[in-house]
Amino acid sequence: MTKFVFVTGGVVSSIGKGIVAASLGRLLKSRQYSVSILKLDPYINVDPGTMSPFQHGEVFVTDDGAETDLDLGHYERFTDTAMSRLNSVTTGSIYQAVINKERRGDYMGGTVQVIPHITNEIKVRILRVAKDKNPDVVIIEIGGTVGDIESLPFLEAIRQFRTEVGRQNLIYMHVTLVPWIPSAGEMKTKPTQHSVKELRSIGIQPDILICRCDRPLHPGIKEKMSRFCDVPVECVIPAPDAKSIYEVPILLEREGLAHQVLTLLNLEQRPPDLNQWQSLVERLYRPQERLEIAIVGKYVRLNDAYLSVVEALRHGAIALGSDLHIRWINSEDIEANGAAAYLEQVAGIIVPGGFGIRGVDGKIAAIQYAREQRIPFLGLCLGMQCCVIEWARHLAGLENAHSAEFETNSQNPVIHLLPEQQDIIDLGGTMRLGLYACRILPGSLAERLYGESVIYERHRHRYEFNNAYRSLFLETGYQISGTSPDGRLVEIIEYPDHPFFIAVQFHPEFRSRPNVPHPLFQGLLEASRTHLQRREAEVSVPL
CATH class of the missing domain: 3.40.50.300 (P-loop containing nucleotide triphosphate hydrolases)
Known part of the structure; x- marks a missing residue:
């Protein structure tokens, strides 16, 4: 027994x-x-x-x-x-x-x-x-x-x-x-x-x-x-x-x-x-190059709020033999002082999940900085939704675009409530929760990272990409590289005109393992290492 x-x-x-x-x-x-x-x-x-x-x-x-x-x-x-x-x-x-x-x-x-x-x-x-x-x-x-x-x-x-x-x-x-x-x-x-x-x-x-x-x-x-x-x-x-x-x-x-x-x-x-x-453990204690990754969040006073994100990064760093250093950045500080003051020297940027409007504009500013400065970037859950808002405001010309979660009367709600969430009153245990399938676009960065055409990831959210803006999104150079099997829900977005810019509606950090790093986190770290090497090479070139 x-x-x-x-x-x-x-x-x-x-x-x-x-x-x-x-x-x-x-x-x-x-x-x-x-x-x-x-x-x-x-x-x-x-x-x-x-x-x-x-x-x-x-x-x-x-x-x-x-x-x-x-x-x-x-x-x-x-x-x-x-x-x-x-x-x-x-x-x-x-x-x-x-x-x-x-x-x-x-x-x-x-x-x-x-x-x-x-x-x-x-x-x-x-x-x-x-x-x-x-x-x-x-x-x-x-x-x-x-x-x-x-x-x-x-x-x-x-x-x-x-x-x-x-x-x-x-x-x-x-x-x-x-x-x-x-x-x-x-x-x-x-x-x-x-x-x-x-x-x-x-x-x-x-x-x-x-x-x-x-x-x-x-x-x-x-x-x-x-x-x-x-x-x-x-x-x-x-x-x-x-x-x-x-x-x-x-x-x-x-x-x-x-x-x-x-x-x-x-x-x-x-x-x-x-x-x-x-x-x-031996690889963990014998790292090679130092990689500093910024986590731009609203709960950074308690690192355990992003525990699985940190561990997923650590798993990728162990596999690469890198010395991982995390720069914790409160997104509200970016709102006050600008993104460059905090992100100029980092090798990669993550904007993780969260709820509520506090600090959202700081997350959006961090995403804009990562996109414009071509710093490797990974967005998770709310991080993906902030990517869509950043796109709408700065590339699509929709200056007043927002998420319906934060501005219920927005003229351009590029993020809106899941239809099945419309009549829900109780908050506990009622989100889109658990493992769902995602179909990957052939030839995309997501396919190169996962190496599969269908993946399964864990979710925890109420809001989603508003499909009314899908055509405009694609026309402005972005790519929808992952959807629900029926094509209705947008799960992964990318910006191909960038060394590494990908954001996902799900939480990949929950499925990472010490001996099997999650491909999104390992991909971010590999791109961050390349970015750091390129930057160091540019600095070393004599004038």
Whole structure:
């Protein structure tokens, strides 16, 4: 039967439970075990689709259209396995399901309570992943930390889970912080001890401790935590800081994490094949030329708002052996000071997605600068829509052109609402979401990059290119190189009179992998390298 690994966190949040869960998934897959990873999030939102990027970071979208926590992106990138809406569960979705059952009378007049009804629904969601995907191992990450009041139903559910599937079929893995106190000149284990004590008071004894630290753990520290936390010393696993998240699986493999997990789950000890991953990390740490790429966005105060874009760039840079540097540019600063002040020296420019009018004029100015200065450019979702507005205003002579999202009474709404969105009132989970086919124009840049005539990409948007302007768009030198299979929706646009200028309505960053970079991002970086070399050659020519 499927085995289960529960990952909890203690002391503080944001210490890397998601990366640990994803890394374990990679280590198990390297041993030919099938894996699925489930995130249990304690917030009451049904999903993060309506949450501010400043609070939550990016919203990751799965093939089947689920809007999820960004950790699912890590799960997919590390395990190279597509997740689905089954892999993301929130308190809001649990309570919504239970309340719907109560309204239908499913509980036969009984009093509905946290225990057993909420905890039963949580267990049903965990078992559903095992039943639907039938993996060898399901890894379940519980959001937040032990002691958080909102996490208690999840912790109680996973405590009960032990008796339902058998103790031999699951383990509990606790990620905790072991801080270095400079004034004392030593590491302190008390935070871990208190965190484990809190976990044990709920009825959960951790089998493995993952100890986050900024330096190696002294053997005496490991023995002390083993003794006070009642965990075998070989199951006290150091997780020191790494230069890159992609090094974490290698570090945890050296510390014996996968070996201990397989031992505790009574699974066969198969030899790992991490050669490809090790090679990837080595290339990451031995880059050649420096490439500076500008990301012009409106949420740049929180880099996690564009996490998948950054990782997709990093994947391309690893493949090219380039030293990637990202210049974060607030599009509102461009509105105030002009594009040249921020973009003159970059090798390439990305304008990513977003919602709302704030900073849009800065994005449009950045696109105009990229087009006129012939700097390699990639637009994503809203970035494509801003490309269309920039075209309309500066090349088509439609000075008042805009998107209907930002100006409902625009005389030239070159971007307008999808027809199927016209009567929708609720904002959550109602956009065009998930994987859709796109037909590629033969001979286009898109075809050269993808090497295919039909591609599949993930979407998250309400607005689209207004087909009333399609003929004018083509007459002014632009190209529509990707459409929906029926030709109705414009998915990819290009400007052929440019070294590299392409924009897409979808989110290609969600499908990039460390070992298989997305062709759009790799293409941008290759063009950026060529642009940089050409610029350096021009500078070196004597007057």
